Amino acid sequence: MKSKKLSIPYIIWMLVFTMIPIVMIGITAFKDSHGNFSLEPFMKAFGYTGVFLKSLWIALLSTLICLVLAYPLAYLLTRMKKSSQNTIQMLLMIPMWMNFLLRIYAWMILLQKNGPLDTALSLLGIHGTYIGNTGAVVLGMVYEYLPFMVLPIFTVMSKIDGGLIEAAQDLGSNGFAVLRKVIFPLSIPGVISGITMVFVPSASTFLVSQYLGGTDDIMIGDVIDKIFWTDQSTGSAISLILMILIFVFLVLMNLFGDEEAIA
């Protein structure tokens, strides 16, 4: 009974700041400019299909790159001494102490024409543009979200019983077979929460593409950001579609995760 009472503030918090806004978005999404019920905002929202697809593509690419980078790192971390583990985790966390916008500004400076990267590569005779394209956006996203991939995988991996690894070796597994047949299957829950924690915010992120991307790298988050100033209904409709897409994605991920656990 006591625990129920204690949960009241959180319930109020969630009602006021999560449920009510969602309901309001839901209502606004079905209104035309005169305030009448209409499907018009959704018709307008479908005009942004290309942006949707591009956003999902960028999010997917960023998530995959994060996974490819994070998995070996997490694995190596588990094999290190406790002190080295703490140092590297710390190094991963430090950038997050700074505001996300500032970090994107930092990347703008690094990548801009005649910026440090450009200057350095020019000296080597390599000329190119490093900002204002999809690559820069993906780079920014990977930089932003890499810790969110490393940490859950590392946490799950470091909880794997060392006895299981010894058992696998004992039964004839070399290092690679141990990784493939024991560590990987047992680390899947970490991979799933890592993918979720990177993909969901990546898909809905904004500003990164505005600062690092080109004109055709606009993401759905940016569209919502812009459109809300002039057309709340369409903004709400796009938000609602995005929320549903993400929800479907989460459900799929969880199904996949459960299957892995049983198989």
Place this chain on the structure above:
Amino acid sequence: MEQTEKKVIVSLKDIFLRYDGEVILNHINLDIREKEFVTILGPSGCGKTTTLRIIGGFVEPESGDIIFDGKRINGLPPHKRNVNTVFQKYSLFPHLNVYDNVAFGLKLKKLPKDEIKRKVMKMLAIVDLKGYEKRSVAKLSGGQQQRVAIARALVCDPDIILLDEPLGALDLKLRKSMQLELKEIQQQTKKTFIYVTHDQEEALTMSDRVVVMNNGVIEQIGTPEDIYNEPVNAFVADFIGEANILNGTMIDDCRVRILGKELECVDKGFGKNAPVDVVIRPEDVIITKPEDGQLVGVVENVTFRGVHYEMSVRVGKCEILAQSTRSAETGSTVGLRVIPFNIQIMNKLLPIESNTIETTVTYADESERYFEFELEDETVTVRDKYIPQGSRVRIHLPFDALSITGSGDGDLKDVYIESVVYKGEHNEIILESDTRKWLMLSDTDEQVATYVPLWFDFKKASFEVIASPDQKEGET
């Protein structure tokens, strides 16, 4: 014995291992023969699991050789050794079902699917788990998980199966039935089993040979009967079964004095008037009328143990355990007899009269009446006794002048408890510090293989000045 004709399959030669400066295995030599059930028995921390892990390839010895089937296999990783382990915590793969757990090793060998299936099914039948193939291992009972672990190791058809206290987590009844089952599986599969346990009963029940270990050394290797009937020292006698272990003096060949009485025995070659340990098993003590006894005592307490009564008889200050199918009355005076054959004589674990420290006084204060000396990098202060600085002195500390209970760090900080043996009156405890061993008496039971502080009571000590300080030191 027939055992000796069989081929040696694995042999440890002069294995030495230290961890964090502590000696874990102190020059171990062990031969294990084909199709043998060998148990390595010892208290926790004696190095038995480490010995097993060395054979399995999980630990590399600092020096010494591991010879497998005639070949030196030091440095060979576990997956290349034809040895499989049943781990203490089973270590079943939680993401795989019973079938896939058992098939794990065979799949790695890339055997054809139908052959894997045939072998797994056969093995599941042997361990009595038919019909459990699709079960998740997490949903099995302890005993079933245990059997999956055994099947998983056996199915790989290794030359040797290593078992690391595999029954430790099971309850008594299940443990007993698993003991028999394991022995049966071993006989059925004709594999070499190397089994590690701290449970002496388990060791005696299952093994062809028992290896008793303590403090990184092998104390005795022998058949269960040998180990029980002819223990080589008080540690083994105390660890295996129940025993009366008494201090005695060997008067001459075949004559020993215990508790003030001279008794006939069958052991020879200890010399005249040599201090020895005497072991008498409780079932070998015969209760008689007082006038017929070699020793006379008062029955202090009687416990009914099912097949027999266990009686504690006080002879002088000493307590003797006796087992008999007939009970004697508490408080009554009885006689005790032991036939010569049943009196086991053995050398003392630590044959010293007292703990002697030979040292030089590093500081002394005449007015305050105390002096100090260095012992294993620590400064020890002796109060109420003045011996001039620079003197060479020999300090004799009787066994009861040592103590491991008190407040603070002790005179010596971390002393290792090597063995605790009850001698009818007190526990005799052998301690090991950085450079030497100590013998103390205690009325409390202490945990072996732990580290404790050690105090000296110099009021009980005697001092012997062997050399006065020389002139140079006298000037300062």
